[in-house]
Amino acid sequence: MEAEEKSVNRDEVIFREGEASAAAFMVVQGHVELTKQGSHGPVLVGVAGPLDFFGETALFDDTPYDVTARATDKARIRVVSRAGLVEWLNTHPGAASRIGSMLAERLRSTHLLILDQSERQIQTRSGGNKGVFSLIGDWLKKRLNRAKPGEGGRPLFQIAVATMNNDIDGAWTRALAGLLEGRNGIGISVLPASLSIEPGADQQQVATAAARARDQLNRDQQIDLLIWGDVHADGYSLWFSPQGKGDEERPGCFNLFTSLELAGDQEPPASDLLLFAALAAMEPPDDRRSSHAMALRSAEVPLQNLSAILPMAWNLEQQRTALCMYGHGLAALAVIDPGGPWAGQALESYRAALLRLPPDEQGIDAAELHKHLGLLLLAQAERSSDPSWLEQAVAAFKAAADCFAKGRYMLEWGGVQNRLGLALYRLDLATGKPELLKEAMLAFQSALQAFPRQEAPLRWAEVMHNLAQVLQVYGDQMKSADVLERAIETARAAIELRPRARVPFDWAASQNTLGTALFMLAKHSSRGVVKLDEATEAINGALEVYRQFGAIRLAEVTEKNLAHLQKLAKMKKPGPVQPQHWFEEEDDKPKKA
Numbered sequence: 001m002e003a004e005e006k007s008v009n010r011d012e013v014i015f016r017e018g019e020a021s022a023a024a025f026m027v028v029q030g031h032v033e034l035t036k037q038g039s040h041g042p043v044l045v046g047v048a049g050p051l052d053f054f055g056e057t058a059l060f061d062d063t064p065y066d067v068t069a070r071a072t073d074k075a076r077i078r079v080v081s082r083a084g085l086v087e088w089l090n091t092h093p094g095a096a097s098r099i100g101s102m103l104a105e106r107l108r109s110t111h112l113l114i115l116d117q118s119e120r121q122i123q124t125r126s127g128g129n130k131g132v133f134s135l136i137g138d139w140l141k142k143r144l145n146r147a148k149p150g151e152g153g154r155p156l157f158q159i160a161v162a163t164m165n166n167d168i169d170g171a172w173t174r175a176l177a178g179l180l181e182g183r184n185g186i187g188i189s190v191l192p193a194s195l196s197i198e199p200g201a202d203q204q205q206v207a208t209a210a211a212r213a214r215d216q217l218n219r220d221q222q223i224d225l226l227i228w229g230d231v232h233a234d235g236y237s238l239w240f241s242p243q244g245k246g247d248e249e250r251p252g253c254f255n256l257f258t259s260l261e262l263a264g265d266q267e268p269p270a271s272d273l274l275l276f277a278a279l280a281a282m283e284p285p286d287d288r289r290s291s292h293a294m295a296l297r298s299a300e301v302p303l304q305n306l307s308a309i310l311p312m313a314w315n316l317e318q319q320r321t322a323l324c325m326y327g328h329g330l331a332a333l334a335v336i337d338p339g340g341p342w343a344g345q346a347l348e349s350y351r352a353a354l355l356r357l358p359p360d361e362q363g364i365d366a367a368e369l370h371k372h373l374g375l376l377l378l379a380q381a382e383r384s385s386d387p388s389w390l391e392q393a394v395a396a397f398k399a400a401a402d403c404f405a406k407g408r409y410m411l412e413w414g415g416v417q418n419r420l421g422l423a424l425y426r427l428d429l430a431t432g433k434p435e436l437l438k439e440a441m442l443a444f445q446s447a448l449q450a451f452p453r454q455e456a457p458l459r460w461a462e463v464m465h466n467l468a469q470v471l472q473v474y475g476d477q478m479k480s481a482d483v484l485e486r487a488i489e490t491a492r493a494a495i496e497l498r499p500r501a502r503v504p505f506d507w508a509a510s511q512n513t514l515g516t517a518l519f520m521l522a523k524h525s526s527r528g529v530v531k532l533d534e535a536t537e538a539i540n541g542a543l544e545v546y547r548q549f550g551a552i553r554l555a556e557v558t559e560k561n562l563a564h565l566q567k568l569a570k571m572k573k574p575g576p577v578q579p580q581h582w583f584e585e586e587d588d589k590p591k592k593a
Contacts, residue, residue: 004079005552010339014069014077015055021065023079024056028552030075031337034067042068047293047336056080072339073383076552155187156291159278162191162216162228164236172231172264176238179271180278185295191216195228197239197256200364202408206256213241213256225282234315235264238274240281248415251376252331252346254281257368257412260325261318267311272302273322280329293336300329307352316356323353324369331376343380347373367403370396371416378423387430393423414450417443418463425470437474441467453497461497464490465510472517481525487517500545508545512558515539519565532569539565
C-alpha cells in the first residue's frame with residue numbers, strides 16, 4: 001500500500017474531532033491516543049500502536065473525523081489516501097476482515113468504558129449507593145459481555161480463580177471471586193483444582209509451580225488469567241499466571257516470586273486493587289490490546305495515590321505487596337503510553353514498597369523490588385538523554401544483585417547481571433568513562449555463569465551479543481587489536497545461535513555488532529582491507545533485515561554505519577582516530593526475554 005510517511009512529536013494533534021476527513025493513518029512507530037468529547041470532557045476511546053489504523057471510518061462515508069487523534073510519544077505514521085485504502089481493501093485478502101475486527105473491538109471498548117465512567121459518576125453523586133441508573137448500567141454491561149461476536153458469548157477477559165488452599169468449604173474462594181464479579185468485560189469462574197507454592201520458594205520450586213499453572217491454563221485456552229494461592233489467618237496470598245508468555249525484561253512483568261497479600265476482610269480498596277493487578281498481569285493477544293489498555297487505565301482511576309489510601313489495618317507485608325502490584329500496573333501503562341505520567345508514579349510506588357520492608361532486608365522480596373525499579377529506570381533512560389536515569393538504574397541493579405542468593409535464584413541473579421551490564425555500557429556511552437566498560441564486562445561474564453550455552457542457548461547468545469558490544473567499544477578506546485579480535489569472536493558465537501530465519505532482528509543486531517568490530521579492527525591494524533570487506537557484508541545483511549521488516553529507525557542507524565564504512569574504504573590509508581562511540585547505537589532495537 002503506497003503511503004506517505006511523516007513524523008509527529010509527542011502531544012501533537014494529528015486531526016481533531018469534527019474536522020473534514022482527508023486521509024486515514026497507520027502507526028509505524030509509537031502510539032496515538034484517540035479521544036471523543038463527552039459531557040464531562042474528553043473520553044479515551046482507543047490507543048493505536050504499531051500497524052494499527054485510525055481515522056479510517058470517515059473515509060468510507062465522507063464524514064468528518066469522529067475522534068481526536070494525538071500522539072502520546074514521538075511517532076511515525078503513514079498517511080493513506082481514500083484511493084489507497086480502497087485499493088488495499090480490494091487487493092489484499094483479509095484486509096477488510098482486519099479493519100472490521102478492529103472497528104468492532106474499538107466500539108465495544110468505547111461502550112464498556114463509557115458505562116464504567118458513567119456508573120462511577122452516578123455512584124459518586126449518590127454516595128456510593130446503586131440507584132436505578134446504576135442498575136440499568138449493570139444490565140447493559142451484562143448484555144455487552146454476551147454480545148462479543150464469534151466467541152460464544154464469552155466476556156472480553158476471562159479470569160479463573162483456583163480453589164484456595166486451606167479453604168475447606170470454598171467460602172473464601174467464592175468471596176475472592178466475588179470481588180471481580182460484575183466488572184466491565186470480566187468473566188469469572190471458580191476451578192475446583194488448587195495450586196500451591198512454598199513460602200520463599202527457590203528457583204526450582206517456582207519453576208515447578210509455574211509448570212502446574214501452565215498445565216491448568218492449557219486445559220482451558222479460553223482463560224486469560226489464573227489466580228491461585230492460599231488462605232491463612234491474615235487473609236490471602238495470591239499469585240497470577242497469565243495465558244501467554246510475557247517479556248520477563250519488561251518493566252512490571254509479573255512472575256511467581258511476588259505475591260499479593262490481600263487482607264481477609266476485603267476492605268476497600270481490596271476489590272479495585274485485585275482488578276488492577278489482574279489486568280496488569282494479563283498478556284492479551286494483539287486483537288484485544290486496545291481494549292486491555294483502556295480497561296487498565298479505567299481500573300487505575302480509583303487507586304490514584306494508593307499509598308495515602310491504604311487501610312491502617314493492613315500489615316506492612318500487605319501494604320508492600322499492594323504497592324508493588326500497583327507499581328506493576330503503572331509500569332504496564334507506561335509501556336502502553338510512554339508520554340503519560342505512569343512511569344514516574346510507578347517509580348514512586350516501588351520506592352514506597354521498599355520503605356515497607358524490614359530494615360536491612362536482603363531477601364527475595366527486596367531483590368525483586370530493586371530489579372523492577374531498575375528495569376523501569378532503564379526504560380526511562382532510553383527515552384531521555386539525562387545520564388542520571390542510568391546511574392539510578394545501575395544502583396538499583398547492583399542492589400538487586402546483592403539481595404539475590406545466587407545459589408537459590410541463579411536465573412534471576414543472572415538476568416540482573418545482564419541488565420546491570422547493559423546499564424553500565426549505556427552509561428559509558430553517555431559519559432565516556434572507560435572504567436564503566438570494565439564493570440560491564442564483569443557483569444556479563446557473571447551472567448554467563450547463569451546461562452550456559454547448552455542449557456539456555458538463547459539467553460547465552462543474548463549475553464554474548466551484549467558482551468561483544470562492550471568489547472568492541474572498549475577495544476576501540478584502547479586501540480587494542482586483541483580486544484577487538486575477542487569482540488569479533490564473541491559476536492560470531494552469538495550469531496551461531498541467532499539464525500536469521502528464526503530470530504531475524506537478533507541476527508541483524510549481532511551482524512551490526514560484528515560489522516562494527518571488524519571496522520574498528522581495520523582502523524587499528526594493518527589487516528584492514530579484508531576486515532572492511534567482511535564488515536560491509538555484515539552490516540549490509542543487518543540493513544537488509546531492517547528494510548524487509550520496515551524497521552525504519554534501525555535501518556537509518558545501519559545506513560549511517562554503512563556510510564562510515566564506505567568512507568573509510570575509499571581512503572588509501574587509515575586516517576586520524578575517530579572520536580569514541582562514533583558508531584550509531586541501536587538504542588531502540590527489539591529486546592528478548
